[in-house]
Every structure is written in structure tokens, then in C-alpha cells.
Amino acid sequence: xxxxxxxxxxxxxxxxxxxxxxxxxxxxxxxxxxxxxxxxxxxxxxxxxxxxxxxxxxxxxxxxxxxxxxxxxxxxxxxxxxxxxxxxxxxxxxxxxxxxxxxxxxxxxxxxxxxxxxxxxxxxxxxxxxxxxxxxxxxxxxxxxxxxxxxxxxxxxxxxxxxxxxxxxxxxxxxxxxxxxxxxxxxxxxxxxxxxxxxxxxxxxxxxxxxxxxxxxxxxxxxxxxxxxxxxxxxxxxxxxxxxxxxxxxxxxxxxxxxxxxxxxxxxxxxxxxxxxxxxxxxxxxxxxxxxxxxxxxxxxxxxxxxxxxxxxxxxxxxxxxxxxxxxxxxxxxxxxxxxxxxxxxxxxxxxxxxxxxxxxxxxxxxxxxxxxxxxxxxxxxxxxxxxxxxxxxxxxxxxxxxxxxxxxxxxxxxxxxxxxxxxxxxxxxxxxxxxxxxxxxxxxxxxxxxxxxxxxxxxxxxxxxxxxxxxxxxxxxxxxxxxxxxxxxxxxxxxxxxxxxxx
Numbered sequence: 129x130x131x132x133x134x135x136x137x138x139x140x141x142x143x144x145x146x147x148x149x150x151x152x153x154x155x156x157x158x159x160x161x162x163x164x165x166x167x168x169x170x171x172x173x174x175x176x177x178x179x180x181x182x183x184x185x186x187x188x189x190x191x192x193x194x195x196x197x198x199x200x201x202x203x204x205x206x207x208x209x210x211x212x213x214x215x216x217x218x219x220x221x222x223x224x225x226x227x228x229x230x231x232x233x234x235x236x237x238x239x240x241x242x243x244x245x246x247x248x249x250x251x252x253x254x255x256x257x258x259x260x261x262x263x264x265x266x267x268x269x270x271x272x273x274x275x276x277x278x279x280x281x282x283x284x285x286x287x288x289x290x291x292x293x294x295x296x297x298x299x300x301x302x303x304x305x306x307x308x309x310x311x312x313x314x315x316x317x318x319x320x321x322x323x324x325x326x327x328x329x330x331x332x333x334x335x336x337x338x339x340x341x342x343x344x345x346x347x348x349x350x351x352x353x354x355x356x357x358x359x360x361x362x363x364x365x366x367x368x369x370x371x372x373x374x375x376x377x378x379x380x381x382x383x384x385x386x387x388x389x390x391x392x393x394x395x396x397x398x399x400x401x402x403x404x405x406x407x408x409x410x411x412x413x414x415x416x417x418x419x420x421x422x423x424x425x426x427x428x429x430x431x432x433x434x435x436x437x438x439x440x441x442x443x444x445x446x447x448x449x450x451x452x453x454x455x456x457x458x459x460x461x462x463x464x465x466x467x468x469x470x471x472x473x474x475x476x477x478x479x480x481x482x483x484x485x486x487x488x489x490x491x492x493x494x495x496x497x498x499x500x501x502x503x504x505x506x507x508x509x510x511x512x513x514x515x516x517x518x519x520x521x522x523x524x525x526x527x528x529x530x531x532x533x534x535x536x537x538x539x540x541x542x543x544x545x546x547x548x549x550x551x552x553x554x555x556x557x558x559x560x561x562x563x564x565x566x567x568x569x570x571x572x573x574x575x576x577x578x579x580x581x582x583x584x585x586x587x588x589x590x591x592x593x594x595x596x597x598x599x600x601x602x603x604x605x606x607x608x609x610x611x612x613x614x615x616x617x618x619x620x621x622x623x624x625x626x627x628x629x630x631x632x
Contacts, residue, residue: 133165134347137191137198138172138337141183144408144416145190147468148352148382148391151433155379156350157196158434158456168344169201171212172337174330180411184212190405194426195449208344213336220331223339223369224292224324228272232368233324234264235272235280236293242270258320261298292325294334294361294368302360307348307377307458314360322361334358338365341374350377350458353465377458380437381465391468401470405429423521424473428480432473436466446479478520486513492522499526499533510615514607528606532615535624536602539631543604547594553632555592556599556625563613563621575610599628 137153139145145153160167169191171184184202191197198204202211210216227233236259238246243259246268250257265273271293272280284290296319304312324335331339341349356378366373382391385399393416396403407418419429427449434452435445438461447455481489490509494500500508515528562577582592597604600612600621613621 131345131347133160133163134168134345135160135165135350136168136170136341136344136346138170138340138351139187140172140175140178141180141187142175142178143180143183143410144404144406145187146393147403147405147419147433150190150194150405150429151382151436152350152352152379153191154194154196154430154433155438155456155458155461158453159348159350159458160199161453162456165347166199167196168208168346169198169211170340170344171202172333173212173214174217174333174336176214176330186406186408193405193420194430196430213340216336216340217330219343220325220335220339221329224331224335227294227324227365227368228292230368231295233292233294235284235290236321236323237270237275237283237288237290239289258318259293260296260320261317264295264321288327290327291323293321294324294365296321296361296364302363304359304363305376306356306359307375308380308461309356309378309463312359316360316364319360319364334361334365338362338369342366342369342371346374348375348377350379353378353381377461380462382436383465383467385468385470387465387467395468399470401473423523424477425480425484428473428477431480432476436468437461446476474520481516481519481521484516486510486516489516489522489525493525496522497526499530503533507615514611514615531601531606532612535620535627536600538602539598539628540603543594543598544631547598547604548632549591552591552595553629555587556595556629556632559592559596560622560625563618563625566618569614569618571608571610571614574613578610595628595632596625599625 135156137156139149139153157167159165169188171187173179173184188198188201200206200208200211202209224233228235243257246263247257259269263269264271267274273295275283297316300316302314302316304314306312322334323332325331340346359376359378362376363373383389384391384395391403393403396417402417402419402422404416404418405420407421408416410416420426430449430452431445431447434447434456438456440447440455441460486509487505489512490505493512494503494505494508511529511532512525514532515525518528519525558581559578562581563574566574566577578592579589581587582589593609594604597606597609600606600609600616606612616624
């Protein structure tokens with residue numbers, strides 16, 4: 129690419145960052161890093177009525193947690209700053225005025241009541257009201273295209289409310305190109321004259337977006353499918369200003385687990401999975417779950433998000449962030465919506481669980497489990513190594529391993545009926561004898577001695593191994609019995625078997 133690649137992620141600070149927004153940020157980040165470019169964060173806060181305190185900070189923390197910090201943005205490398213649109217509003221009026229001067233925009237003074245009356249008149253005739261070439265100069269609508277320059281100036285000076293509308297061209301075919309969706313043609317006659325600027329001094333998204341992308345030298349606009357209907361207007365604005373447009377890529381929607389409709393917070397609440405990267409507390413005190421607090425590894429979240437719309441073209445599914453950067457290609461992003469699969473997200477987390485160092489997982493486990501506070505983390509790490517294969521989250525560890533740390537105080541009723549038979553007590557007493565006499569206390573030696581005794585005496589393995597597991601665990605579950613015996617030690621093993629004998 130001849131110019132340095134510059135992309136931007138431009139969220140509105142109206143609440144927590146939805147997982148769909150994180151996916152958009154990720155694809156921008158991957159594309160920028162793949163091409164040695166810049167990943168810019170711009171806060172689009174022109175709609176101050178919807179602004180939520182703390183939302184910008186939440187967005188930045190979410191990007192950092194996912195391992196994709198921005199290169200430029202609020203408070204960081206501000207060579208094209210400021211990066212909050214509310215701090216740039218002095219810029220936009222000049223560009224709106226330039227469009228009026230070039231004949232590409234006009235003042236419109238229609239009140240909300242007048243526009244509502246026009247809509248109702250059209251509906252009565254079975255038509256849809258569109259403010260454009262069809263009616264903007266017929267005299268029913270009040271704008272500078274039909275008013276004299278003096279009348280227009282007088283209205284503005286009198287303080288009449290107005291908007292500046294883009295003058296969509298008539299009878300033209302607009303050629304559009306999207307990296308993901310290919311070439312498209314739009315008949316400009318179907319476009320309405322969008323509002324670009326309001327008399328309160330604030331631009332609409334369309335004008336601010338185009339001006340900022342141009343001034344910040346953005347080369348590629350990678351955004352959600354919901355912005356595809358705006359592409360025609362944005363291309364026309366670039367044409368009107370005489371600016372080179374960036375390349376566009378519109379990402380597919382993230383669909384509900386059912387595959388029908390866009391994924392929403394309600395889906396997560398109903399089906400029990402988060403849709404935000406970090407836990408979020410709303411101004412009213414409502415708390416929404418986050419992937420971080422639910423126990424997901426950020427690497428797993430990034431990995432599964434990459435597969436929501438992108439396909440590497442191979443069978444490989446586990447990718448580090450560095451591998452994603454190397455392999456990412458917008459040409460391999462699908463047009464069709466990507467179905468969100470909560471079970472697949474857990475699968476990714478399980479895979480990343482297996483890659484973690486046992487000691488690191490042990491530190492995390494110890495931090496969330498009060499019963500482990502006084503225990504040696506190295507012992508906890510040995511336990512983690514035995515049980516993590518069956519875990520999806522660190523939060524699963526206690527249920528899978530509590531018997532390594534505390535003796536059972538009760539025994540599963542169903543398991544007891546299955547394991548405790550006539551003669552069980554005598555068999556367990558012999559196991560005690562073997563354990564007590566074993567001087568070389570290793571997993572292999574214990575296994576050889578106990579299994580050798582069972583085989584030599586032609587005892588059914590289940591008659592010994594089931595009650596032995598019940599004694600150690602309190603249920604018929606857990607890792608290898610001999611690993612448990614080795615870990616808890618000779619004295620604790622004997623104590624637990626004796627406790628079950630009293631019950632048998």
C-alpha cells in the first residue's frame with residue numbers, strides 16, 4: 129500500500145462497549161498491525177444527550193484488557209487531536225459552509241410540525257415522504273433553494289431554527305466499492321437529503337465522521353454492516369469536498385445464537401452469557417456481566433471474536449494475537465452474518481486454560497478461594513495440573529479439587545449404595561495396611577502394590593477402587609485415585625479410609 133495504513137475505531141460513549149464493538153475494534157487493530165499501520169481511537173460524542181459518564185474510560189480499559197491498545201487517541205500521541213468530537217465542533221461549521229458555497233448543501237428551515245404534516249400527506253396517498261430532489265424546490269418545503277439569499281440571511285439572523293442538508297444529486301448512478309462486499313451501484317434519486325449540521329452548532333454523525341476521517345488521514349474505514357446504508361452519502365460527501373475517499377469494509381452482523389436477528393444484551397441475560405468485555409455498572413446501579421469477571425481469558429475472547437465473520441481458510445482454530453495479525457485478511461471476511469455460539473466461546477476458553485502455566489492458574493485460584501489462603505501455591509499448582517483438563521474456568525477448580533484440600537464430611541448417597549457392600553470394610557482395611565507399609569510413597573509404587581494385591585487375590589477392581597475413591601473424595605469422581613493418595617499423603621489417606629469404614 130502506497131500510503132501508511134491508518135484505521136480508526138470510533139465508538140460513542142453511550143454505555144458499555146458491546147462485544148460487537150469489540151469485534152469491530154479487533155478487525156481494525158489486526159488490519160493496522162498486519163500492514164504496519166496506526167490504530168486510532170476516536171470518541172464520537174456529538175450526541176451529548178446520550179453521553180454516559182465513565183463510558184469512555186470503560187472503552188479504553190476494554191481495549192487494553194483485550195491486548196489491543198490504541199496508538200493514537202485521547203491523551204496519547206495526539207498529533208491529529210483532539211480525539212473527542214465534542215472538542216472538535218469548532219471545525220465542522222467551516223466545512224458545512226464550504227458545501228453550501230459549492231452548491232452541495234443548503235439551509236432548511238422546516239419545522240418538525242411542517243415535516244410531520246408532509247409525511248402524513250404522503251401516507252394518505254400511499255407514498256413515502258423523502259426530502260430530496262423530488263420536492264425540495266416545489267415550494268412546500270422551506271429552504272434556501274427557494275428563498276432569496278437575503279431572505280435566507282434574514283431568517284438566520286432572526287434566530288430561526290435551521291439545519292444544513294446535503295443536496296443529493298439527481299439522475300446519477302453512484303459506483304461504490306466495498307472490500308468485503310464488492311462493487312455496488314446506487315441510483316441517487318432514491319437518496320434523501322440528509323441533515324449534516326444543526327443550528328445548535330453541532331454536526332450530525334455523517335458530516336463529523338467524514339471531516340474527521342479526512343483530517344486524521346484515515347485510509348481504511350472498517351465498520352459494522354449497520355453503516356452500509358450510509359456509504360452512498362459518505363462517498364458523495366467525499367466527492368463534494370474533492371477529497372480522496374478511504375477504502376471501506378463493512379463487517380457482517382453478529383447474530384443471536386438462534387441465527388435470527390442481531391445479538392443483544394437481552395440474549396445474554398436470557399441464555400446466561402455476557403455480551404460485554406468487562407462488568408459494567410450502569411448509572412442506575414444495574415450490573416451487567418463481563419467476560420473478564422466471568423473468568424474468560426482475554427486471549428480466548430479475542431480468538432473467538434476473530435472467528436465471528438473471518439475464516440483463515442484452514443482447519444486451525446487456536447490463534448495467538450500475533451498469529452491473527454499475521455494471517456488476517458479482509459478478503460476472508462464473510463458477507464453473511466456470524467452466529468454467536470456461547471458453547472464455542474467456552475470451548476475456546478477451555479483450550480486456553482490448557483495452555484496456561486499451572487503456577488499462574490494456581491495463583492488465580494488461590495486469589496478467589498478463601499480456603500487456600502494459607503496453603504503453599506506450589507502444592508495448589510500440582511493439584512491444578514491434575515484437574516484443569518476438566519475445567520473451563522478457574523472458578524471451576526474448587527468443585528473439581530476440594531478433596532485435595534479438605535476431607536469429605538459426607539458421602540454421595542447414590543455412590544454409597546453402589547460402592548459399599550458386604551465385606552467392603554475388610555477390603556479397605558487391607559488397603560490401609562498396604563498404604564501404611566509402603567515406604568517408597570510414589571504414585572507408581574502405590575498403584576503397583578494395590579493393583580497387584582487386587583489381581584493376586586482375584587478381587588473385582590470395582591469392589592476396592594469404588595469405595596476407595598468414595599473414602600478419598602466423598603463421591604465417585606475426580607482424577608486418578610493414586611494421584612489423590614500421593615497428593616494428600618499417607619496419614620490423611622489412612623484417616624479418610626478409616627472414616628468411611630465407620631460408615632460402611
